Amino acid sequence: MFIAHLPAGYLISRFIARGRPAQSDAILATGIVCSVLPDFDLAYFYLVDGRQTPHHGYWTHTPLFWLVVATVLALMLTMSGRRNQLVLVWVGLANVMLHLLMDSVAADIRWLHPFSDLRVNLVHVPALYKPWYLNFLFHWTFVAELLIVLSAAVAAAIDWRRWRGRAVAVPAIR
Numbered sequence: 001m002f003i004a005h006l007p008a009g010y011l012i013s014r015f016i017a018r019g020r021p022a023q024s025d026a027i028l029a030t031g032i033v034c035s036v037l038p039d040f041d042l043a044y045f046y047l048v049d050g051r052q053t054p055h056h057g058y059w060t061h062t063p064l065f066w067l068v069v070a071t072v073l074a075l076m077l078t079m080s081g082r083r084n085q086l087v088l089v090w091v092g093l094a095n096v097m098l099h100l101l102m103d104s105v106a107a108d109i110r111w112l113h114p115f116s117d118l119r120v121n122l123v124h125v126p127a128l129y130k131p132w133y134l135n136f137l138f139h140w141t142f143v144a145e146l147l148i149v150l151s152a153a154v155a156a157a158i159d160w161r162r163w164r165g166r167a168v169a170v171p172a173i174r
């Protein structure tokens with residue numbers, strides 16, 4: 001998916017942040033960054049690899065890599081007595097997995113790598129237009145992306161109003 005990763009990350013992260021007011025800012029920030037974290041490999045794709053391998057084929061787009069990273073981080077936090085920050089690892093992992101799930105719609109993701117080379121690609125987007133990204137913009141899956149963006153925009157507007165209401169109310173009480 002193109003534009004829906006970050007909005008979807010916002011939606012799942014604000015859900016996880018509910019009931020954790022002390023950590024909600026950190027949860028939202030971590031979740032939003034991690035919602036697009038796998039695509040940081042595009043820098044390698046363009047700058048180093050010379051667009052030789054599709055970036056969905058890199059280990060940064062394999063679930064096991066992120067499971068290992070999350071497990072190591074969780075162990076480090078636990079051993080250093082910072083268990084209250086474990087929620088940040090889980091929100092990060094949830095967002096990365098959601099990213100890979102969304103990528104599996106129109107791109108092929110190797111969910112079982114390195115144990116199997118099975119590629120999960122739910123919908124094949126035919127190459128009809130140039131430049132290449134128009135194939136995705138004119139495909140029906142883009143409607144799903146727009147719906148996610150719209151849902152996140154509504155949620156963000158609600159959160160913004162709530163936040164402003166609180167920011168205005170606090171000085172009034174004092």
Ligand SMILES: [Zn+2]
Nearest residue numbers: 038039099103
């Ligand atoms: Zn991706």
